[in-house]
Amino acid sequence: MKEFDTICAIATPVGVGGIAIIRMSGSGAEATAEKIAFPKSGKKITELESHKLTLSEIKTQDGGEILDEALVAVMRGPNSYTGETVVEINCHGGYLAAESIIEELFFAGARQAEAGEFTRRAFVNGKLDLVGAEAVIDLIHANSEMGQSNAAKILSGKLSKKVNKIREKAILFAANISAVADYPDEIDEMSQNELVDKIDEICKDIDEMLGGFSRGKIMRDGILTVIAGRPNVGKSSLLNALSRTERAIVTDIPGTTRDTVEEYININGIALRLVDTAGIRESENSVEQIGIEKAKENIKKADLCLFVVDASVGITPRDLEIFEYIKDKNVIVILNKTDIAKSADILALAEKLGLDEGSFVLTSLPKAGEVHGISELEARVTEMFMSGAVSKDDVFISNDRQKNALIKAKKIAAEMKNSVENGMPADMLYVDLEEVIASLGELTGQTVQDEIIDKVFERFCVGK
Numbered sequence: 374m375k376e377f378d379t380i381c382a383i384a385t386p387v388g389v390g391g392i393a394i395i396r397m398s399g400s401g402a403e404a405t406a407e408k409i410a411f412p413k414s415g416k417k418i419t420e421l422e423s424h425k426l427t428l429s430e431i432k433t434q435d436g437g438e439i440l441d442e443a444l445v446a447v448m449r450g451p452n453s454y455t456g457e458t459v460v461e462i463n464c465h466g467g468y469l470a471a472e473s474i475i476e477e478l479f480f481a482g483a484r485q486a487e488a489g490e491f492t493r494r495a496f497v498n499g500k501l502d503l504v505g506a507e508a509v510i511d512l513i514h515a516n517s518e519m520g521q522s523n524a525a526k527i528l529s530g531k532l533s534k535k536v537n538k539i540r541e542k543a544i545l546f547a548a549n550i551s552a553v554a555d556y557p558d559e560i561d562e563m564s565q566n567e568l569v570d571k572i573d574e575i576c577k578d579i580d581e582m583l584g585g586f587s588r589g590k591i592m593r594d595g596i597l598t599v600i601a602g603r604p605n606v607g608k609s610s611l612l613n614a615l616s617r618t619e620r621a622i623v624t625d626i627p628g629t630t631r632d633t634v635e636e637y638i639n640i641n642g643i644a645l646r647l648v649d650t651a652g653i654r655e656s657e658n659s660v661e662q663i664g665i666e667k668a669k670e671n672i673k674k675a676d677l678c679l680f681v682v683d684a685s686v687g688i689t690p691r692d693l694e695i696f697e698y699i700k701d702k703n704v705i706v707i708l709n710k711t712d713i714a715k716s717a718d719i720l721a722l723a724e725k726l727g728l729d730e731g732s733f734v735l736t737s738l739p740k741a742g743e744v745h746g747i748s749e750l751e752a753r754v755t756e757m758f759m760s761g762a763v764s765k766d767d768v769f770i771s772n773d774r775q776k777n778a779l780i781k782a783k784k785i786a787a788e789m790k791n792s793v794e795n796g797m798p799a800d801m802l803y804v805d806l807e808e809v810i811a812s813l814g815e816l817t818g819q820t821v822q823d824e825i826i827d828k829v830f831e832r833f834c835v836g837k
């Protein structure tokens with residue numbers, strides 16, 4: 374275990390609350406706490422049993438003025454979050470108690486922890502690997518049940534286990550190749566077919582993990598969903614109906630929405646970042662024009678477009694123009710205002726857009742009156758992004774760093790296969806295999822560069 378200086382931070386959010394927790398970690402954590410914390414039992418901090426909360430008085434170092442009464446726990450390394458000795462002070466919440474205590478700790482020799490520094494120490498000390506550290510931050514920021522559940526599974530080591538299994542296969546493969554090279558008389562060389570089979574197996578395992586990326590990413594980040602269409606078709610009414618709020622202004626004046634309006638919603642455990650946009654048309658009004666440009670930018674970035682059409686008006690050339698712009702995206706077409714449209718017209722609309730039954734949803738979203746079609750739309754979204762149930766053992770890679778490490782490994786493996794098929798002898802594969810092993814190690818953090826580690830911890834907050 375490496376020895377680091379003593380860091381401390383308030384680990385709970387700023388504001389009024391019942392308690393605040395100050396976290397301190399490092400070789401001097403106990404000695405630093407001892408200068409300001411006095412257990413009511415009469416013992417010293419260094420004499421406390423590990424992992425037990427003890428009621429203590431917190432006093433200033435000069436003058437011994439009481440700052441607070443707090444529960445103090447010493448968690449001696451290596452059985453702590455960071456792997457080194459951690460002291461946590463549970464003091465009263467609010468703006469002042471924790472602030473005054475942490476000032477005393479600075480005075481006693483600790484320094485302010487940087488963002489993510491506690492978790493970084495946990496990583497350096499082998500308490501968690503790199504995907505585990507990423508899972509910690511994903512758990513903190515999770516905005517859906519599915520995101521939370523996938524992050525918790527990664528934190529428990531399920532993803533690393535999967536990666537390590539592939540990595541071990543590659544290591545055994547490499548060991549075999551080098552054994553043949555070292556003892557050619559005792560160990561048989563693998564045939565070309567055997568080599569291809571082994572490489573294929575690795576490729577298949579990697580592909581399976583890569584196949585889960587889009588799902589994992591949606592679990593983590595949610596679905597960026599943009600509501601688009603002509604003015605006055607009912608886009609803002611749709612945002613309000615989906616979010617069960619009156620978030621967006623709805624009027625019968627075309628061009629009501631100018632700036633984008635955003636709302637987070639949850640559909641069956643998946644988060645959607647819903648973005649309502651300005652109705653797209655030619656406009657002389659410069660404010661509206663900016664709104665239309667923003668709408669187009671959002672459509673470009675969207676994971677899903679909800680394209681709203683006014684079924685009571687029918688398909689206009691402008692609708693077709695907008696549809697042309699979005700049709701390569703994941704699109705669900707909403708045929709709205711079905712309460713005031715003729716049913717024959719509605720089917721004609723679907724035909725005109727070349728839609729099959731699965732790609733449109735009928736809705737009616739009048740301001741006063743019954744809303745229809747929302748649960749059908751929700752079911753369609755779930756089906757589109759989460760078809761098939763997620764079992765409790767399924768775990769998915771969820772960020773670009775993880776994906777890129779796998780792509781790198783896969784690319785080298787695919788090249789290896791190609792070389793073998795072109796007659797490359799087994800012993801020449803060793804170097805490439807080492808690279809596959811390294812790329813997989815990069816994913817979990819076993820063989821990773823400092824720069825990448827810095828990037829991972831950049832996203833953390835102070836106190837974690």
Ligand SMILES: Nc1nc2c(ncn2[C@@H]2O[C@H](COP(=O)(O)OP(=O)(O)OP(=O)(O)O)[C@@H](O)[C@H]2O)c(=O)[nH]1
Pocket residue numbers: 603604605606607608609610611622623624625626627628629630631650651652653709710711712713736737738739740
């Ligand atoms: N009868 C009926 N009226 C609707 C329906 N959906 C929306 N409306 C009405 O249509 C008008 C326009 O609705 P909005 O939701 O503001 O339309 P929008 O697409 O956001 O319009 P812009 O922001 O101007 O682009 C309002 O008067 C709504 O109450 C519907 O299904 N049936």
Ligand SMILES: [Mg+2]
Pocket residue numbers: 608609610621622629630649650652
């Ligand atoms: Mg609107």
